[in-house]
Amino acid sequence: MSTPAKAQPNAAVGRTFTLTDDQTGKSYKLPVIEGTQGPAVIDVRKLYAESGYFTFDPSFSSTGSCKSALTYIDGDEGILMHRGYTIEDLAEKSTFLEVAYLLLNGELPNRAQLDKFTRDITYHTMVHEQINYFFRGFRRDAHPMAVLCGVMGALSAFYHDSLDIHDARQREISAHRLIAKLPTLAAMSYKYSVGQPFMYPRNDLTIAENFLYMCFAVPAEPYKVNPILADAMDKIFILHADHEQNASTSTVRLAGSSQANPFACVAAGIASLWGPSHGGANQAVLEMLYEIKSKDRIPEFLARAKDKNDSFRLMGFGHRVYKNFDPRAGVLKKAAHDVLHDLGKTNDPLLEIAIELERIALQDDYFVQRKLFPNVDFYSGIILKAMGFPLSMFTVLFAVARTVGWIAQWKEMIEEPDLRIGRPRQLYTGPTKRPYVVVDKR
Numbered sequence: 001m002s003t004p005a006k007a008q009p010n011a012a013v014g015r016t017f018t019l020t021d022d023q024t025g026k027s028y029k030l031p032v033i034e035g036t037q038g039p040a041v042i043d044v045r046k047l048y049a050e051s052g053y054f055t056f057d058p059s060f061s062s063t064g065s066c067k068s069a070l071t072y073i074d075g076d077e078g079i080l081m082h083r084g085y086t087i088e089d090l091a092e093k094s095t096f097l098e099v100a101y102l103l104l105n106g107e108l109p110n111r112a113q114l115d116k117f118t119r120d121i122t123y124h125t126m127v128h129e130q131i132n133y134f135f136r137g138f139r140r141d142a143h144p145m146a147v148l149c150g151v152m153g154a155l156s157a158f159y160h161d162s163l164d165i166h167d168a169r170q171r172e173i174s175a176h177r178l179i180a181k182l183p184t185l186a187a188m189s190y191k192y193s194v195g196q197p198f199m200y201p202r203n204d205l206t207i208a209e210n211f212l213y214m215c216f217a218v219p220a221e222p223y224k225v226n227p228i229l230a231d232a233m234d235k236i237f238i239l240h241a242d243h244e245q246n247a248s249t250s251t252v253r254l255a256g257s258s259q260a261n262p263f264a265c266v267a268a269g270i271a272s273l274w275g276p277s278h279g280g281a282n283q284a285v286l287e288m289l290y291e292i293k294s295k296d297r298i299p300e301f302l303a304r305a306k307d308k309n310d311s312f313r314l315m316g317f318g319h320r321v322y323k324n325f326d327p328r329a330g331v332l333k334k335a336a337h338d339v340l341h342d343l344g345k346t347n348d349p350l351l352e353i354a355i356e357l358e359r360i361a362l363q364d365d366y367f368v369q370r371k372l373f374p375n376v377d378f379y380s381g382i383i384l385k386a387m388g389f390p391l392s393m394f395t396v397l398f399a400v401a402r403t404v405g406w407i408a409q410w411k412e413m414i415e416e417p418d419l420r421i422g423r424p425r426q427l428y429t430g431p432t433k434r435p436y437v438v439v440d441k442r
Contacts, residue, residue: 073243
């Protein structure tokens with residue numbers, strides 16, 4: 001089939017896009033739908049019924065799977081907005097719970113709304129006491145993401161009173177529980193992996209402060225939350241809260257389209273996020289720094305990164321979506337340097353490599369011309385390492401932040417009046433019909 005370069009206008013029904021079958025000469029006019037920003041889309045929902053053709057788009061890189069009013073990304077211009085607010089403004093002026101409210105409800109909260117929302121989240125941070133015993137079924141050396149995925153899936157067995165997805169109030173309660181309990185479960189996964197007792201959440205702390213407290217406090221001594229670390233953690237949560245229709249978000253939506261409960265849907269999102277091509281990017285940054293080993297080897301690895309025949313790649317530089325710069329990186333760059341300075345970690349050999357690598361890459365014409373700037377994963381990896389989190393926890397922290405986006409996307413989808421179960425099509429390339437031969441004659 002051939003397609004004209006430009007859409008064909010139709011005054012009666014708006015713009016249309018014409019597809020022509022070269023074999024039959026028959027043409028099909030498809031509606032063009034405009035969003036409020038970004039590229040228009042060609043509505044192919046009736047294409048198969050009218051033509052007998054499906055579209056073919058492996059990895060869905062050119063397919064719009066849904067309508068959404070949550071997040072807008074312009075990768076060429078380096079723009080990321082939630083509900084019309086730039087990520088830079090939100091990270092500088094807002095808090096994670098304000099952003100969570102915005103994603104869930106469409107508008108930033110006023111003071112009374114924020115106070116109520118904060119209280120609703122805070123008083124859901126504890127988990128059912130029997131979940132403590134659930135953890136004992138895992139090996140001590142289990143990966144925290146494996147533990148988190150399993151425990152999240154089990155939450156629907158503990159909270160039966162908010163599983164009716166058709167009840168708006170129950171959807172709201174589930175959203176609050178997920179946002180509140182993920183940090184607690186993530187901290188418990190960490191504590192379990194290092195053999196320390198669980199620390200119960202405190203209602204006098206912010207969500208970022210509480211998470212640091214539950215991860216690093218111990219019963220034997222008082223723990224004072226470092227405000228610079230708490231601020232950096234809050235920014236990490238904001239910057240990872242939602243990122244449009246990525247793999248894990250699409251997974252949550254697809255699972256939710258079957259009307260599965262939200263706890264099961266988020267567990268599916270966690271499983272998808274676990275993949276190294278998705279949530280493991282900041283972990284890959286640290287693994288790269290371990291491979292470089294020392295500052296004097298940086299030129300060697302930069303040369304390897306420029307060599308097309310070498311498999312080595314600079315992790316944390318450039319981005320699949322952002323072809324110019326990652327708007328989240330600038331925010332975390334300052335936070336990373338603040339954290340390193342406050343903790344006195346500027347002499348940490350690994351972090352020294354990261355700082356020097358950043359400096360050289362930002363001045364190297366090869367990387368500048370190709371716009372391979374440090375991205376959010378580069379700086380978040382540095383911050384988490386400086387805070388004392390092991391590599392195995394990096395993706396877990398990503399899940400804590402992204403749960404807000406997952407549940408907001410799930411809620412938006414469930415409230416669509418024309419919701420249908422997701423059912424991608426395929427291009428079959430297997431054998432055609434053939435006779436069955438009994439086992440003794442094969």
